[in-house]
Amino acid sequence: MYAVALIPALGAAVAMAQGQGAGYPPPPPMTLSTTLSGVLPVLPTQTPGFSGVETEEGAIVYDGPANPSFMPVNGPATTAANLPAATYMAMLPSTNFDNGTGSTIMGSVMISSTAGGSGVSVSVNFTGFPSESLYGPFVYHIHEFPVPANGNCSATVGHLDPTDRGEYYPCNVGAPATCQVGDLAGKHGNVTMPNFVAQYTDAFLSTDPSSTAFFGDKSIVIHSSNTTRLTCANFKMMGGAANGTSSTNSSSPTPSSSVTPYTGAGSKMSGYGFAAFMAATVWLL
Numbered sequence: 001m002y003a004v005a006l007i008p009a010l011g012a013a014v015a016m017a018q019g020q021g022a023g024y025p026p027p028p029p030m031t032l033s034t035t036l037s038g039v040l041p042v043l044p045t046q047t048p049g050f051s052g053v054e055t056e057e058g059a060i061v062y063d064g065p066a067n068p069s070f071m072p073v074n075g076p077a078t079t080a081a082n083l084p085a086a087t088y089m090a091m092l093p094s095t096n097f098d099n100g101t102g103s104t105i106m107g108s109v110m111i112s113s114t115a116g117g118s119g120v121s122v123s124v125n126f127t128g129f130p131s132e133s134l135y136g137p138f139v140y141h142i143h144e145f146p147v148p149a150n151g152n153c154s155a156t157v158g159h160l161d162p163t164d165r166g167e168y169y170p171c172n173v174g175a176p177a178t179c180q181v182g183d184l185a186g187k188h189g190n191v192t193m194p195n196f197v198a199q200y201t202d203a204f205l206s207t208d209p210s211s212t213a214f215f216g217d218k219s220i221v222i223h224s225s226n227t228t229r230l231t232c233a234n235f236k237m238m239g240g241a242a243n244g245t246s247s248t249n250s251s252s253p254t255p256s257s258s259v260t261p262y263t264g265a266g267s268k269m270s271g272y273g274f275a276a277f278m279a280a281t282v283w284l285l
C-alpha cells in the first residue's frame, strides 16, 4: 500500500462511511498522499455494493485478489464487432510528465482493426522503464480524456470505463469482459521489463467512433506502482478510415463526452467546494 493519511479524523470518517462489504473481503479504507501528482478528491461509496474507496482517477486502490463475482454496473463489456478498419497510434513524448524516477519512458501503443472484424490488435513497444523493484509493477491504461497541449497527464482523468466498473477490485483476467475496457495492463499484463514489447488482441475496444468503447480520441497513461502518472500520449489516427481512404488526424483529440475535463487538482478542488472537500476522503492520481 502506498498510503499516507491526510488527517486522522478524515480517515475515521471514511471508515464509517464505507460500512461493511457483502460476500467478499472489502477493500480497506485508505487515503493517498497529496504530494503526488494529479491529486483530486473523490467521494467514496458511489457505486452500490462497493464498500471501498472509489476513485475515478485511474488507481486500483485495493491490492487484494480479484473478486470473481464482481460485475460492472452496466454489465460485462460487449465484444466489439463489425468494426471499421482503422489504425491509431499513441506516441509517448520525449519528456515524461513525472521524471521522479530519473528514467525517461519512450515508445508507443498502436491499435488497429480490420474492416468488418471484431476486436482490435494491440502492439505495445515501450523502452526506458525505471527499476521495477523500486517503482514497479508498471501499469498502463486508456484514459477517458485526451492529454491537453500542456502535457498534463492528470487531465486525462480516469479510465475508459463504459461499463461503469470502477476502480476497486483488480481486473479478473479470467473474465476480461468484467474489467474496465481501458485497463489494458489489467487484462493483458503489466509492464515487466525496462524494454517491453507485447502484442495481443483486445475484444472490447472499438474503432467505431459511435461506440462507447471507442478509444481513438483518448489517451494512454503509464503509471508507477503507487499510481503516479509517469507519462501519457494521445491516440491519433494513422490511416485506414472506414471509407478505405487514408486519413490523418492532425488536430488535437477532443473529449467524447460533455464532461468538462479539469486542468489540474486546484481547479477541480474549487469546483467541489469546502463541504465536498470535507466529505471527500481520498486524493488520488
Ligand SMILES: [Cu+2]
Pocket: 057, 058, 059, 140, 141, 142, 143, 159, 221, 222, 223
Ligand atoms: Cu491509468
